Amino acid sequence: MGRSEDNKLHIVCCVKQVPDTAQVKIDPETNTLMRSGVESICNPYDLVATEAAVQLIERYGGKVTVVSMGPPQAESVLRECLALGAEEAILLSDRAFAGADTLATSYALSQAISLIASNDPVDLVLCGRQAIDGDTGQTGPGLAIRLGYDLFTYVSEIVGVNLDENTITVKREIEGGTEVIEGRLPALLTVELDLTSTRYASLPDMVRALRQAIKSWGANDIGGSPERFGLKGSPTSVKEIFAPPVRKGGLVFDSTEDKDQAIEDFLDTFFEKEMELLVELLGSEGG
Amino acid sequence: MPKNSKGREIAEIIPQKCIACQLCIGQCPVSAIDMDGGIARIDPEACIGCGKCFDICPVEAVTFEKPRKKKMVGIGQKTRPLDDYRGVAVFIETHEERGADVSWELVGEAKELAEKLETRVLGFVLGTGIETVANKAVAHGCDVVYMVDNPLLQTYLSKVYGRILVQLCDQVKPEILLLGATPLGRDLATVVATRLETGLTADCTGLDVDAQNRLLLMTRPTFGGNIMATVLCLNNRPQMSTVRPGVMKMPEIVSNGRGEIRTLDFEAPDEVLPRIIDFIPKAAEVEGEDIAKAAVLVVVGKGACDARHLSMFEELARLMGGTIACSRPVVEAGLLPYMRQVGQTGKTVAPKIYIGVAVSGAVQHLVAMQGAHRIIAINIDSNAPLVQIADYALIGDYLEIVPKLIKGIEARMRSRTG
């Protein structure tokens, strides 16, 4: 994939509208979802990805396109990303996409990005490490495979881009330490939450974002095999949902009245009941 | 059953039960369902009463009373004859020529699953200098270990490992493939699942088997841990899953492990690969401070977020042979770095002893530490969620409790040695 002549970056960010998971719960008695007043927000990792993309084009020149697959309401997260400085926004919305798991989602997104790239070559795709509703972290990597881009997950820092050599250098947080790795563009990065903090958009940017027309693409627009979208293209299905098992509380030592006594009681009890554990942890020399 | 104006018996959504998974929308042959304010809604006039939405709904949020049994619906692109696929495979992750703990946990789990399915346990090992790992895999219970040993595999690269694992799956055709939900494992699993166009379920905390249908039942937390979901991969193989470290039991060594080791050739890919410029290991003291590995954690909560007292918590941790960690507000306040954060967006921990100091216990925090063996909560609020699930709760002001705890523990330790 060649770059456009002006040697600037074209970055695509994939963003997702998710329920604010702090509010979503299951009623353990009736096993029903308690959804009253649950607000939708932009997946926090995706906001970081968009901010990182905008910072890159501020550094190297170019533009950022944001894409989201979701229902019509997902427009609001696209506008949030436009306000950060993205230039264009595309909503992938179609009944045919409904019920998609990560395999079908990455397929639809890859079709959309291929279409975007055919008009304006793409250098980089930035995704959040995971979405806070599904928590799988699978869509980004799956997308990289389908597009054939170099994949870099758990990116904690984007060291730099070399436009002449067509390479990117990033830091990844892996087992045991930080890896500094260089790959060729086009590449796909999934970013960590602390890669950067996001800006508070200026008023002109807010207004521009609110006014901007958002393209909407359906299954017919992005081409591909219809049986690989949505439910039909999803190998996994949810059999059932339930409330997480709740640990039961144990012993309580109230120290508000007689502090010393309560603490002594606790230590006595703890050392008595958990002697085996303590020996295992602290060894026979005991400290 | 309710009827529409044309007199046709129709299905209806129970709003309180709908989880907005949109499976019904995808199934409806006449597009009679759409989303209204986050809940599925059936257009009564368009509904033809076929019941497909009722069949596919995973949470019984559809009322439909035609007398017929709920059918198991197969979806997704079918893999070639499922019967071709046999065996429970485990990807053995290696670091510095040693197998990762989670991989052995998975071999142990694989043995149980394989027994119910009356099939074999397979190990996939990639790396360099990994013969000892392959032997250990046999010792832990693998019936067959497939080994690909090559210096080029010393460091993990998605493309390279991904290609090899895909080839192995095509060759060996396991019906199940398990990987540890480590950074490497989750990266690799997605690469493989996408190439094989099969289903992958991430970060599972429970596995079981429907032996009759040869289905893997994968249970995992979603929505930050607020909801548990059991997922199936009905028509695609292998059924893939990444499993959370520390959840499955470590298996015992089988003294007369009679597994065989098969070595496979490695073909270097002819494309340009990413270049690793540097690796900055966590300094030994820092590595020793990896909260996900610590056996004891003293976790600083929002109520104890005070720089003046940090040394006191560190002392308690040191005394117990552990390290300090914290909840998200403490990181946001800038008191401790992100690497110390326990939580959905931080690290999942399962220490032997978790001591929470003024941690209230938001769900996103609880889900990342409720695997701890013993939980001690120190809090002024006896109604705090963490206190409700703690094995031992000390109610009071941490400023007074912690110093006394330190003295008390020291005294008891001295009396045991002295």
Added chain:
Amino acid sequence: MKEAFDVAIVGAGPAGISAACILAEAKIKTIVFERGEYPGSKNMSGAVLYGHDLAQILPDYIERNCPVERNIVESRIWYLSREGGYSLGYRDSIFTTDLKYNVFTVLRAKFDRWYAEQARSKGVLIVPSTVVIDLLRNDSGAVVGVVTGRRDGEIRAKVTLLADGINSPLAARTGFRAEPKPEQVALAVKETIELPSEVIEQRFGVSSADGVTIEILGQITEGMDGVAAIYTNRNSLSLAIGANLADFASFKIKPYELVETFKQHPMVAPLISSGKTLEYMAHWLPEGGYDAIPDLYGDGYLIAGDSAMLFNALHREGSNLAMASGKMAAETIVEAIRRDDYSRKGLAGYGERLAESYVIKDLRKYRRLGSFLYHRKEIFNQFPRLASFAGREMLTVNGVSKKQKQKLILNTVRKEISMFRLFRFLWQAWRSIR
């Protein structure tokens, strides 16, 4: 920011959005700033709306799928003592036919969002998550725009409409409206209690689209000057109770305790039994009445809605006064733009319109009511107790003759209140609402 607008509106609640809709129809370039994440996130009311007033802004609100909870077919009034009370209701089938949507309940978060979306679809720019921190003024002190808390956040406008509610920090800063005194404000708390729609329909005797409102007075506010209410929504009941802020302070009662006692009252408990509390909110209500209304317009600005203290406590009217005043502000602005005169004189039409309308007329009529209620605490303790005593006595069948019962009741009442006091009370009550 460089771009200027004709009108800047602070607040995307009923007042601000009503004005925006009218302005958009007149093709006037309008921008609305809302401090919440979305319109309605910071708003709370019973919530009851009046179709007539909404129709003045959006005649086709039903065709536009206005999120109506229940169409109210019966209004009840309760006068409660601790163990019981009187109930008076009026139901009419005309409220399901010709006068459908005369009164209906809404959920504010849903309604405000829908309402703002109507304005947006007419071309109004609504900017959420943005606080207006100050007003822009020119050298002569006239308002020429607003300052928001964002970078490059100054925006010029020919006219600014302040519609940012009772708690307006902006009003405090700019001094357009004095900080309300505690006696001029009521603190209200509201609990939304979930119940299946069939249960609600059974308990209130209504069909699936219809509902009931109950306005409540008496000892339910523990002797404080206040009211309570129960409204039916589709799948929930709204329970609201509030009292004068100054009373809360002097009686030292916690709002949460007030709600709990309210829910346990023998006439309330059966209506909410087996229901599940979904949410709990608190809000201020303007109670100062006519005398608390500030200067409603000046050079370059107007004030509408709760921010202008336009609230009729007796008739539970706040949202509709907000809508009406928003509309009148908009009509005034349209005139002003035509004449290119945004001075106090040029905006004087607002004051005139308000004075001519039921808004000011009603508030003037009930001008003394607020003070009357605040100072006559016997309405909230002694009278309900005595009334209940009378009712209990009359309804008890114990062989005592009716005449004796009457005597007993009169004697008991006279012991506490002389006839003279009672007549004076009735005379003052009459005068307060004239």
